[in-house]
Amino acid sequence: MIILGFESSCDETGVALVSTEKGLLAHALHTQIAMHQAYGGVVPELASRDHIRRVLPLTRQALGQAGMTLDDVDAIAYTAGPGLAGALLVGASVAQSLAWARGLPAIAIHHLEGHLLSPLLADPRPDFPFVALLVSGGHTQLMRVDGVGSYELLGETLDDAAGEAFDKTAKLMGLGYPGGPALSRLAEQGDAGRYDLPRPMLHSQDLDFSFSGLKTAVLTRIKTLEKAHGSLPDGERAHLAAATEAAIVDVLAAKSLKALKQTGLKRLVVAGGVGANRHLRERLQQALRRLDGRAYFPPLDLCTDNGAMIAYAAACRVNAGLADLEDTRHAFTVRPRWDLQEICRA
Incomplete structure (x- = not known):
């Protein structure tokens, strides 16, 4: 079965073709970063309008890459939530x-399930069960994954997500949008040990996260430096960026390893935009090798939002018998807020 998938939950328009037997056939992606840079963040109305402009050309591009036409497509998948309501409505x-x-049948896909299953597109791919760290601009969660549609929430952020912590602290430092990648690039020039920043909830007994206190600590440091120097010196900005990145990575790594210990599993899947962070990847890979385990990541070009993860999640649900291919009513809604637990098997 050939599935055409659409992703439009926020600021990337993604279209992809996946075979339930052969995997990913083609994918096309457009990011809106350049458009939103002038505003320092995503403007929902602009995002929705850009999705409208991009989605059909990207569909033609993906079909062309695969050497296919719509006549070859057997089902269509789309992100139904969570995300920006207007943006979701375009793809849906x-x-x-x-x-x-x-x-054709239409398959509504949960955005986070797409991220959760995207490392299965990598080579090698993890076997079930595994612990998954979903870490992005809007989500930071630890899940136990026993199979497609079988997800148990182990812990989640109580306030800011890790990606938000990157972006917000980058903005405090006067870095460009998107802040996370800019902060990581600047961190390469700094000394992470120069500033001792807090690691919120690092030693808590649960698997939850909190990053708002880190943001406040960075703000306090910036104000102190500005008072002493008149402005934030470039060198100190780099040290502060490195210290911020190190604090976030320390917390993510510690909680992930704790989740593995609690579950008795030795496979860790990391998905979402922050999964592209080089220091996080290196830390987790080294830690899992010491535990005689393994960390898995999606390909770098599939870490951000993309149509491939949506089409692939639909293929996984089809193969698991969890997709309703007989429903031809084509009535639909989108869900800007949608708990992943709601799509789990009863």
Whole structure:
């Protein structure tokens, strides 16, 4: 079965083709970073309008890469949530319209399930069960994954997500948008040991996270440096960036290893945009080798939001018998807020 997948939950428009037998066939992606840079963050109305402009050209691009036409497609998948309501509606309405016009089933996919299963597109791919660290701009969660549709929440952030912590502290330092990658690049020039920043909830007995206190600590440091120097010196900015990154990575790594210990598992999957962070990857890979385990990551070009993870999640649900391929009503809604636990098998 060939599945055409659409992702439009925030500021990336993604379209991909996946075979339930052969895996990923083609994917096309457009990021809106350049458009939102002038505003220092995502503007929802602009994001929605750009999705409208990009989605059909990207569909033609993906079909061309695969050497296929819509006649070859057997089902259409789309992100139904969570995300920005207007942005979600673009992908959902295009997907449902195409499905209705072609007489095909439409499969609504949870955005986080797409991220959760995306490391299965890598080589080598992890076997079930495993612990998953979902870490992005809007989500930081630890999950036990026993199979497709079988997810148990182990812990989550109580306030800011790790990606938010990167972005917000980068903004405090006067770095550009998107802040996370900019902070990581600057951190390469700094000394992470120069500033002792807090590691919130590092030693708590649970697997939850908190990053808002780290942001406050960075702000306090910046104000102290500005008072002493008149402005934030470039060298100190680099040291502060390195210290911030180190604090976030320390917490993510410690909680992930604690989750593995509690579950007795030795496979860790890391997914979401922050999963592209080089220091996080290196730390977890080294730690898992010491435990005679293994850390798995999606390919770097599939760490951010993309259509491949949505089409692939749909393929996984089809293969697991969890997709309703007989529903041809094409009535749909989107869910800006949507708990991943709601899609688990009963």
